Amino acid sequence: xxxxxxxxxxxxxxxxxxxxxxxxxxxxxxxxxxxxxxxxxxxxxxxxxxxxxxxxxxxxxxxxxxxxxxxxxxxxxxxxxxxxxxxxxxxxxxxxxxxxxxxxxxxxxxxxxxxxxxxxxxxxxxxxxxxxxxxxxxxxxxxxxxxxxxxxxxxxxxxxxxxxxxxxxxxxxxxxxxxxxxxxxxxxxxxxxxxxxxxxxxxxxxxxxxxxxxxxxxxxxxxx
Numbered sequence: 530x531x532x533x534x535x536x537x538x539x540x541x542x543x544x545x546x547x548x549x550x551x552x553x554x555x556x557x558x559x560x561x562x563x564x565x566x567x568x569x570x571x572x573x574x575x576x577x578x579x580x581x582x583x584x585x586x587x588x589x590x591x592x593x594x595x596x597x598x599x600x601x602x603x604x605x606x607x608x609x610x611x612x613x614x615x616x617x618x619x620x621x622x623x624x625x626x627x628x629x630x631x632x633x634x635x636x637x638x639x640x641x642x643x644x645x646x647x648x649x650x651x652x653x654x655x656x657x658x659x660x661x662x663x664x665x666x667x668x669x670x671x672x673x674x675x676x677x678x679x680x681x682x683x684x685x686x687x688x689x690x691x692x693x694x695x696x697x698x699x700x701x702x703x704x705x706x707x708x709x710x711x712x713x714x715x716x717x718x719x720x721x722x723x724x725x726x727x728x729x730x731x732x733x734x735x736x737x738x739x740x741x742x743x744x745x746x747x748x749x750x751x752x753x
Contacts, residue, residue, distance in 0.1 A: 558737055671695035
């Protein structure tokens with residue numbers, strides 16, 4: 530049986546996104562989300578998370594202030610001013626975000642990041658250290674910024690679990706790709722066409738019926 534994580538990114542960003550993620554959980558196929566802790570709707574997201582305890586919650590690590598990002602398309606162009614922060618600076622930033630989420634009473638079942646910056650070769654070893662420190666052993670991982678094999682071995686040697694396959698957004702036929710366990714990254718939301726499209730797919734009854742017919746099990750990171 531195939532296993533599929535449908536993860537809704539950006540929980541805590543805005544009210545319109547929070548509402549859509551909860552709708553996709555209650556009425557659709559999303560069973561996992563990842564939370565931004567330093568955005569406007571964080572406190573609201575915490576309340577919603579506690580009201581919906583079956584929804585898996587990860588930390589959506591936000592390191593955007595250190596990167597040059599083309600925000601219209603979400604492309605990371607590189608480190609801001611080609612300046613790689615000291616390892617301790619990155620670690621302290623991520624720790625602050627972890628502690629804020631834990632202090633709010635939320636259990637973290639995985640790590641991922643805004644614009645996938647946790648996959649930078651300078652960042653992922655820091656995240657691995659924090660995985661071990663905070664006993665979070667699930668992570669989003671795929672080949673994004675290079676050094677894939679070295680980083681993959683780093684995760685394996687530290688007993689950190691990740692889906693073998695990653696689907697970066699909904700597109701035609703992606704649930705039929707060749708995998709045993711995969712994550713689909715999705716961005717449900719209201720007020721933006723691309724987010725509303727993602728919400729519609731998450732709640733597509735034909736998709737849900739298709740997964741049931743074809744033995745595609747919808748899981749959370751904590752089920753890995």
